[in-house]
Amino acid sequence: MREVKFRGRLITVATLDGHWEVVEHPDAVAVLVARGRELLGVRQARPAVGAATWEIPAGLIEPGESPAEAAAREAAEEVHLAGELVPVTRLYASPGFTDELCHLFELTRTRQARADADPGEHLVPEWRDALEVWTAVANGSETTSGVTLLAVRHLLARCGTFV
Template structure:
């Protein structure tokens, strides 16, 4: 979807300096021309994109608890993971749900796609809602150590207040779930 204002404040890239290329992210520094003609630098993290799943079983939501090294603490989050090259987001959502929780869904619907931190990163997360779940066996990645839990909306809100849930995608999913429970549409 294109808007007339898409280029209103466009910054034209004059040069790009690659800084780091990792397995998941890369970092570059761009020199840009600003709308007023002056120049500036922008540090940009490139990310392949990710998916997250609000998985509902009756009146509970599936979450996983795992250690998050950047924060140096364990976090409770909805199932999520990065997109593989060429992978459709809905396929990735089904894969991540099965890998992390063991559950499969007969119904995956896109709720929203959103940028996590557009001031410095291009990561786009596709948030799906899944219901009509059937249980299987979890198969997390070999470097993932996690615990699966099914929690109520009230527990999720309590975890947010405690800081056990503090990532944007999970907080967004909890609030979406709250709206759905109140009969609202997203």
């Protein structure tokens, strides 16, 4: 049996069978944009963790939107690019407590595009070397999202760099 304990603008918290607490959250997308061994990300304030983080473009799938449509929108809003979207994989954000599924795409054959960022988002696009990002996360000098780290690992493997 499912019982809703809290319903907010972004999340719903429910209990299942009176025991399991589950955060119901909209699914998301993330977009890998690569140039050789570099990938394009954005640095932005993340109030939930009290820090600015560098991540690949990402965002929620809006109602009625397909994952590919959401990925195209996020790429245009966050890094001003459009192109061909190639599905890479999907992953759960944190399956121990939330149902959020993130769809990772790679954007290829890129061209300039322009869309307005979400209100309140102040994004700074930045190209980074994938191995440098991996090393910074591994040695603890930087923290990023799980889907960004997966994209970094995917790019490194494709470039023949195994870590």
